[in-house]
Amino acid sequence: MFLKERQNAIANMVKSNGRVAVADLAEQFAVTVDCIRKDLRQLESQGALKRVYGGAISITETPERTVYKRFSTNTAEKQAVAAKAYDLIAPGDIIFLDISTTNLELARLLATGHKRCIVVSNMMDSLQVMAENPALTVMCPGGNVSLDLNGFVGTLTIANLKPITFDKSFIGAIGIDLLTGEVSTFEMDDGMVKHTVLENTDQVYLMADSHKFDSRGNYNFASLSEFEGLITEAVTTKQKKALAKFDIELI
Template sequence: MFLEERQESIMNMLNAEGKVRVKELSEKFGVTEDCIRKDLGSLEKQGRLKRTYGGAVVLRENNHVIEISKRKTTDVDAKRRIAHAAVKLIHDRDMVFLDISTSNLAIAELLAKDQRELTIVTNMIDILLILANHPKIRVVFAGGKINKSRDGFWGGMTMDFISRLKPDIAFVGAIGVDAMENSVSTYDIEDGINKAQIIRVSKRAYVVAEARKLSTDGNYNYATLDTLSGLITDSMPSEKVCEALARHGVELIVP
C-alpha cells in the first residue's frame, strides 16, 4: 500500500471511529509504530487530525462565528425542533432561565404562543422583546454590562443577580459539545461564566445545541456534561457519542 493510500485509510478509520491508536494501526497496516507516528504527524500538519498520546482524534472545528446576529439565520429548522422538545419539559408556573442563545430565541418564540403562567428570566434582549407583552408570562431581565455583540448582558452585576435565583429549569446555549472530553464550550469567557452560574443555581439545566455542534468547539469550556440534566439536540448522534453521554449520566433528548 502506498503512503497516500495508507494515510487516507487512517483518515477513513478516524472519521468512522472518532479516534485511532498507533499500536492498532501498526498491526492493521503491517508497518512499524514509528511509521504510523510519522503518518499521524504528517496528517496533523495538513490540519486533518489532532495527535494525542498513543494515537489521534478527529480535529474539531471552530468557525469563529461569534456574533449572535450572524447565527440567527443558520440551522433554523434544527433550532425549532430543539425548541419544541425543550418546551415540553417546562411545567406550569415554572421559573425558566433562557440565556443568550439562538436556540433559546426559538424557545421564546414558541412560549410567546403558550398560555401557561410562567416566569421567564433572561439576559438576552431579543427574548425580552418577544415575551415582554405576554399576558401570562412574567419576564425578569438580568441586566449588567452589555456584551460585545450588543444582544445581551453579562459581567459582575449579571452574575450577582443570577446567584440569587433558583430557577426550576434552565436552557443554556453552546458553541461546542464534546461528549468524549465531557465538555461544553462557548466563545466568550464572560458568557461562559454566566452559563456555568446558571447551571449551578438551577434545579434542572439542559444544554440546547444543534447536532453539528457535537463536532465543533468554542474557545472556553464553561461546564462538564455531567453537571447537566441533559442535552437537547435535533438529530440522533453517533453510537459512540450516545455511549459517552450515557457514561456521563446525561439524558439525550431528540425530538
C-alpha cells in the first residue's frame, strides 16, 4: 500500500470509529510505530484528526465550548472525581473552584455538606449552588462576564484573585496531552485565570475525568508538573505509565 493510500485509510478509520491507536495501526498496515506516528502528524497538519497519547481522535469529538452543553456529559465520572476532591477539603480551608462542570459537581457536594470553609469561584452556577449552605463563605472575584462559560474572566478577575493565597484550588481542563504534559482549555481568558490561581495556591489539584486524556483545547495554560495531584476516576495501565514521568500524584 502506498503512503497516500495508507493515510487516507487511517483518516477514514478515524472518521468512522472516532479514534485509532498507533499500535493497532502499525500491526494492521505492517509498518513501524514511528511510521504511523509520522502519518498521524501529517494528517493532523491537514486537519484530518487530532493526535492524542497513543493514537488519534476525530476532530468532531472535540468537546463543546459552551459550558452548559457539557453539563450532561460523563456525569458519573465527574461525580466520582468530585467525591475524591471533596475528601481533600478540610474545615477552615480557603479554596478556589474554577469554571468547570466537574467543579460544579464538587460545588454540589459542598452545598450539601457540613464543612465550614471559604470558597471562591468565578463560575456562576457553582456560586448559586453553594450560596444555599450557611456553613460556607462564598465569594466571587467579579470581572467580565463570559456567556459561553457562564462565569467571570478577564483582567479584573485576575487582579482580584492575585492577592489571595488559597490553601487548595481545584482546576478543570478541556484536555491533557500525555506526551507533553500540557494541560489545555478553549478560552485564553479562562486559561489565564487558571494559571493565576496556580501561582498563589499551596496545593493545586487538576480535576479531570478519563475522557480528558483523549481531548485537547486551544490554549495550554499549565503543565502537569505544576499540580500537586491529578484527580481522576480511572486510568489505564498505559496512561498511568505515561503519567509517571511527570511530578504529579495520581489520586
